[in-house]
Amino acid sequence: METAQDQGFTAGNLQGENTFNMDQHRLEKLQKLTENNVQPYVNSFKIPFSIKEVSERFENTDGHELLEKKYTFTVAGRVMAMRQFGKVNFLNLKDRTGNIQAYLKKGDLAEDQYNVFELTDVGDFVSISGFVFRTKTGELTIYAERFSLLTKSLRDLPEKFHGLKDVEQRYRRRYVDLIVNDNVRNIFRKRSAIIQEVRNFFLSKDFMEVETPMMQPIAGGATAKPFVTHHNALDMPLYMRIAPELYLKRLVIGGFERVFEINRSFRNEGLSTRHNPEFTMIEWYMAYADYYDLMDMIETFVRNIAIKVCGTAKIPFNGRIIDLESPWKRMTMEQAIVDLGEKGITLEQLAEYDSARKTAEDLGIFINNSWGKGRIVLEIFENTVEEKLFDPIFITDYPKEVSPLAKSRKDNPEITERYELFIGGFEVSNGFNELNDPIDQKERFEKQVAEKEAGDEEAHAMDSDYIRALEYGLPPTAGAGLGIDRLVMLLTDSQSIREVILFPHMRPEDAG
RNA sequence: GAGCCAUUAGCUCAGUCGGUAGAGCAACUGCCUUUUAAGCAGUGGGUCGUUGGUUCAAGUCCAACAUGGCUCACCA
Numbered sequence: 001m002e003t004a005q006d007q008g009f010t011a012g013n014l015q016g017e018n019t020f021n022m023d024q025h026r027l028e029k030l031q032k033l034t035e036n037n038v039q040p041y042v043n044s045f046k047i048p049f050s051i052k053e054v055s056e057r058f059e060n061t062d063g064h065e066l067l068e069k070k071y072t073f074t075v076a077g078r079v080m081a082m083r084q085f086g087k088v089n090f091l092n093l094k095d096r097t098g099n100i101q102a103y104l105k106k107g108d109l110a111e112d113q114y115n116v117f118e119l120t121d122v123g124d125f126v127s128i129s130g131f132v133f134r135t136k137t138g139e140l141t142i143y144a145e146r147f148s149l150l151t152k153s154l155r156d157l158p159e160k161f162h163g164l165k166d167v168e169q170r171y172r173r174r175y176v177d178l179i180v181n182d183n184v185r186n187i188f189r190k191r192s193a194i195i196q197e198v199r200n201f202f203l204s205k206d207f208m209e210v211e212t213p214m215m216q217p218i219a220g221g222a223t224a225k226p227f228v229t230h231h232n233a234l235d236m237p238l239y240m241r242i243a244p245e246l247y248l249k250r251l252v253i254g255g256f257e258r259v260f261e262i263n264r265s266f267r268n269e270g271l272s273t274r275h276n277p278e279f280t281m282i283e284w285y286m287a288y289a290d291y292y293d294l295m296d297m298i299e300t301f302v303r304n305i306a307i308k309v310c311g312t313a314k315i316p317f318n319g320r321i322i323d324l325e326s327p328w329k330r331m332t333m334e335q336a337i338v339d340l341g342e343k344g345i346t347l348e349q350l351a352e353y354d355s356a357r358k359t360a361e362d363l364g365i366f367i368n369n370s371w372g373k374g375r376i377v378l379e380i381f382e383n384t385v386e387e388k389l390f391d392p393i394f395i396t397d398y399p400k401e402v403s404p405l406a407k408s409r410k411d412n413p414e415i416t417e418r419y420e421l422f423i424g425g426f427e428v429s430n431g432f433n434e435l436n437d438p439i440d441q442k443e444r445f446e447k448q449v450a451e452k453e454a455g456d457e458e459a460h461a462m463d464s465d466y467i468r469a470l471e472y473g474l475p476p477t478a479g480a481g482l483g484i485d486r487l488v489m490l491l492t493d494s495q496s497i498r499e500v501i502l503f504p505h506m507r508p509e510d511a512g
Numbered sequence: 513g514a515g516c517c518a519u520u521a522g523c524u525c526a527g528u529c530g531g532u533a534g535a536g537c538a539a540c541u542g543c544c545u546u547u548u549a550a551g552c553a554g555u556g557g558g559u560c561g562u563u564g565g566u567u568c569a570a571g572u573c574c575a576a577c578a579u580g581g582c583u584c585a586c587c588a
Contacts, residue, residue, distance in 0.1 A: 018535095082545090085550070086545050087548090088544095088547080090547050092548075107545095127562095133569085136547085137547080155522075157538085158522075158524080159524055159535095159536085160537070162524040162525085163523080164522070166524090168579070168580045169523095172580095180523095224586095225586090267588075272584095272586090276588085279588070426586060430588080481588085506580085507579065507580090509579075
């Protein structure tokens with residue numbers, strides 16, 4: 001049998017280097033185990049039942065019946081706590097489904113197994129076979145008749161009571177965070193459930209799930225700086241996608257009238273509690289629908305997901321309750337500025353460039369000379385209204401100037417048929433009737449290209465193939481994106497996006 | 513990119529006016545046959561983020577740097 005020593009992996013030489021700062025006592029135990037021909041890392045171990053299956057089966061069985069019937073099971077998991085009490089020992093075992101207590105008594109176990117147990121630490125993976133009983137306090141417990149070590153852990157877990165709190169260490173060692181902080185585990189379980197519910201909703205509406213390129217020759221579909229990479233064999237630059245939008249609409253043109261993609265996108269911008277360089281969203285496109293249909297869909301599925309995942313549509317967030325249950329408000333951007341923004345602003349002030357600019361400047365908002373009225377109105381909205389939007393609200397009638405891919409209204413070409421959804425003070429979703437006039441689209445791209453040449457790194461590049469695709473004909477289509485990370489933040493009462501991303505981006509630990 | 517705050521034992525944290533580094537948990541050694549933040553007695557554990565500076569003397573004061581958090585800017 002190959003031992004740790006054969007692999008040059010001994011306590012002695014690890015202590016000598018001590019590169020990994022492992023616990024010396026654990027290394028000594030590891031060495032003793034290998035000296036006694038006990039595998040500290042077994043190759044394979046299979047168990048028929050999870051801890052939850054065992055504990056749920058007997059949760060209503062009283063102690064007398066358990067002693068009489070002696071139901072015997074094998075469980076496996078990580079040792080989370082050990083309490084020695086004379087010749088008996090209690091340990092808490094944890095697997096993906098839950099916790100159960102085990103009881104080990106010296107003399108009841110074969111001596112060689114008890115010797116292995118004595119070399120076991122909190123953090124090790126073990127398996128225990130025995131019958132189920134209840135302790136004096138009534139706690140369901142496995143009475144160990146067989147014990148084996150499955151995997152030795154060489155590092156101490158954080159303290160049992162306070163756990164791991166240091167935010168930096170929690171993100172850098174998310175695995176430890178997940179081992180000891182059940183609330184963190186639950187956030188990511190909820191995240192997974194939310195994504196499944198989103199997927200199920202669209203599948204149930206006859207949408208097709210697709211995958212489009214993450215590396216693109218032209219990064220389009222949003223206003224954002226892309227990450228750049230390079231393809232060696234083709235000797236060409238490639239951009240990490242900032243949105244899947246233009247590819248998804250090509251698919252609608254190709255006849256897939258209802259498509260969605262749960263996608264990771266990448267934006268080369270600053271980090272914040274609401275921005276991670278890579279983030280997850282869902283985009284969906286639906287032919288023969290308009291942006292009112294999109295708003296109806298979102299309201300339905302977000303409310304239903306909240307009920308399914310949180311058990312209620314009135315969810316706690318940042319010390320308040322967000323009401324997802326009542327019908328969601330819809331309001332035009334200019335009306336929102338008047339009703340919800342700084343007092344004293346009128347619709348008339350927002351109607352013309354000069355008065356809108358003066359209104360903005362009076363509010364201390366910086367105005368670039370190249371901006372038109374639409375951009376100025378958006379700035380006023382973002383500065384005075386956005387953070388106040390706590391309960392869900394759809395803001396509609398976005399200016400054409402800031403909506404290069406949305407269709408203009410027939411009665412007012414400067415306004416697009418578009419909404420943005422705000423919940424909890426930030427944007428969660430954005431959707432609109434898709435611009436399908438290739439000539440109009442080409443003109444808007446050209447305008448963006450001019451802005452790009454003037455120095456705006458976030459302006460759209462010309463995507464000639466997309467124009468060509470539109471020339472074949474895109475049916476009347478509505479499309480939307482919804483930030484999954486932000487939805488998860490809302491439904492888990494997380495104030496930082498990094499709390500809902502398993503491995504948020506960090507600078508290297510050893511920098512400098 | 514800017515401002516503010518933090519960094520002390522494996523973890524959670526104290527550390528007063530600048531005067532030789534502390535606690536709890538964890539670990540280790542004993543005792544204890546139904547404990548559960550078990551208990552009792554004892555032991556070991558530190559480059560106080562890094563590098564400079566001031567001072568007789570720095571965890572403590574100053575500066576720079578590193579990492580993180582929050583706020584702002586950019587953005588979804």
